[in-house]
Amino acid sequence: MVFRCELKKVVDDTYDIEIGHGLQEKLVADLKAGLTGRRRFAVITDSTVEGLYAKDIFEMIKAAGFGAEMFVIPAGEKSKSRQMKEFLEDSMLEKGFRRDCAVIAVGGGVVTDLAGFVAGTFGRGVPFVNYATTLLAAADASVGGKTAVDTPLATNLIGMFNQPEKVYLDIDTWKTLPEEQIASGLAETIKHGCLGDRELFEYLEENVEKIFAGDVAACEYIAEHNCAVKYKVVMQDERESGLREVLNLGHTVGRAIETVSDYRLLHGEAVAIGTVAQARLGEKYGFVTEEERARVEALLERAKLPVRIPDYIDKAALVKKLYTDKKVRDGKLRFVFEKGIGEVVQFGENCFAKEIAENEIAEIIAQM
Numbered sequence: 268m269v270f271r272c273e274l275k276k277v278v279d280d281t282y283d284i285e286i287g288h289g290l291q292e293k294l295v296a297d298l299k300a301g302l303t304g305r306r307r308f309a310v311i312t313d314s315t316v317e318g319l320y321a322k323d324i325f326e327m328i329k330a331a332g333f334g335a336e337m338f339v340i341p342a343g344e345k346s347k348s349r350q351m352k353e354f355l356e357d358s359m360l361e362k363g364f365r366r367d368c369a370v371i372a373v374g375g376g377v378v379t380d381l382a383g384f385v386a387g388t389f390g391r392g393v394p395f396v397n398y399a400t401t402l403l404a405a406a407d408a409s410v411g412g413k414t415a416v417d418t419p420l421a422t423n424l425i426g427m428f429n430q431p432e433k434v435y436l437d438i439d440t441w442k443t444l445p446e447e448q449i450a451s452g453l454a455e456t457i458k459h460g461c462l463g464d465r466e467l468f469e470y471l472e473e474n475v476e477k478i479f480a481g482d483v484a485a486c487e488y489i490a491e492h493n494c495a496v497k498y499k500v501v502m503q504d505e506r507e508s509g510l511r512e513v514l515n516l517g518h519t520v521g522r523a524i525e526t527v528s529d530y531r532l533l534h535g536e537a538v539a540i541g542t543v544a545q546a547r548l549g550e551k552y553g554f555v556t557e558e559e560r561a562r563v564e565a566l567l568e569r570a571k572l573p574v575r576i577p578d579y580i581d582k583a584a585l586v587k588k589l590y591t592d593k594k595v596r597d598g599k600l601r602f603v604f605e606k607g608i609g610e611v612v613q614f615g616e617n618c619f620a621k622e623i624a625e626n627e628i629a630e631i632i633a634q635m
């Protein structure tokens with residue numbers, strides 16, 4: 268006997284991404300107006316962001332009459348682990364959190380990736396909100412619903428697509444970021460320019476120093492343009508069945524470098540090197556000219572990002588690590604390429620990645 272279980276899933280994952288300055292009060296006002304539909308909140312943050320922003324948000328939520336507890340993880344990529352997920356889940360359970368709660372993630376991409384994954388499985392799923400406090404999280408991580416933890420084998424291998432109820436991109440929080448964290452966020456911004464926004468790329472060529480100087484108009488410009496590139500892609504292909512792979516530009520080599528360096532390199536730094544590797548490969552295929560490839564490298568350098576593989580990286584191990592990439596199909600490496608600046612190459616219907624023989628990318632890596 269066969270019972271056919273007809274579950275017609277209609278999921279409304281519409282949400283707002285609010286870009287502004289000092290959005291703490293707006294967040295609390297939104298919660299009061301019914302955002303998440305919950306009255307008890309797990310505020311998840313890291314040890315650096317706790318004192319800078321999260322504690323204030325936590326106190327404001329309590330002062331508004333809600334139940335709240337704050338859960339703090341050590342700052343840094345090493346916290347994006349299964350162990351830390353378990354720690355957060357057990358801590359929440361011990362504090363009496365059940366399915367009637369919501370998660371408020373306050374921090375950078377490590378916090379939003381981890382907290383979003385915790386929310387996705389806690390009690391089989393509770394709502395969450397992202398309050399992004401790094402340029403990288405604002406540019407990329409807090410938007411689009413990719414949540415994950417790293418494993419010893421590689422980054423982001425275990426996770427889920429889980430969309431937040433709302434995202435707050437608080438540009439004021441960038442003021443306390445160290446220079447290398449601004450640079451790291453710029454790597455994803457340059458990636459967005461390369462793959463979908465020529466105007467953004469050219470704006471950065473003119474104005475990249477203004478971002479380091481905290482120029483308000485320049486910061487607002489990149490926040491808005493990043494968001495526009497990312498959400499337009501995600502809206503068309505949330506689960507990465509084709510088009511969304513373009514957001515992985517530079518990440519095939521980038522994520523492998525991140526793992527092989529044991530996170531000595533920041534995510535954006537590793538992506539910058541990966542962007543150079545992929546542009547060099549793209550030049551070989553004629554997808555970008557020598558001049559366009561040189562412009563990409565020059566802009567990354569002006570954004571204070573590395574463009575060569577550090578000496579301490581074992582290049583043979585790096586090539587092997589490429590196979591942990593999620594774009595791999597049938598054991599074959601696949602790369603996304605920009606076409607000139609501001610577009611990507613399409614290789615077929617709903618196909619945006621090209622199969623690459625290992626020796627081709629190994630050759631590029633050897634020269635870097």
Ligand SMILES: NC(=O)c1ccc[n+]([C@@H]2O[C@H](COP(=O)([O-])OP(=O)(O)OC[C@H]3O[C@@H](n4cnc5c(N)ncnc54)[C@H](O)[C@@H]3O)[C@@H](O)[C@H]2O)c1
Pocket residue numbers: 313314315316319342343344347374375376377378380400401402403404407408409410411412413414422423440441442443444445448451455534535
């Ligand atoms: N989900 C996605 O689509 C996506 C996209 C890009 C990157 N990511 C992930 O995001 C992570 C990187 O994010 P990140 O660069 O924000 O890292 P992060 O969260 O580790 O933050 C970087 C550092 O800055 C500190 N910090 C955060 N906000 C601060 C502030 N306002 N002032 C001073 N210090 C502050 C943090 O404590 C941390 O030490 C990686 O794990 C990467 O895989 C995910």
Ligand SMILES: O=C(O)C(=O)C[C@@H](O)[C@H](O)[C@H](O)COP(=O)(O)O
Pocket residue numbers: 407411413422423424455511514515518522593
């Ligand atoms: O949103 C996406 O899709 C991306 O690929 C954005 C990337 O910048 C981000 O680093 C993402 O987490 C990488 O995902 P993965 O699937 O390669 O682990």
Ligand SMILES: [Zn+2]
Pocket residue numbers: 407455518534538
């Ligand atoms: Zn990335």
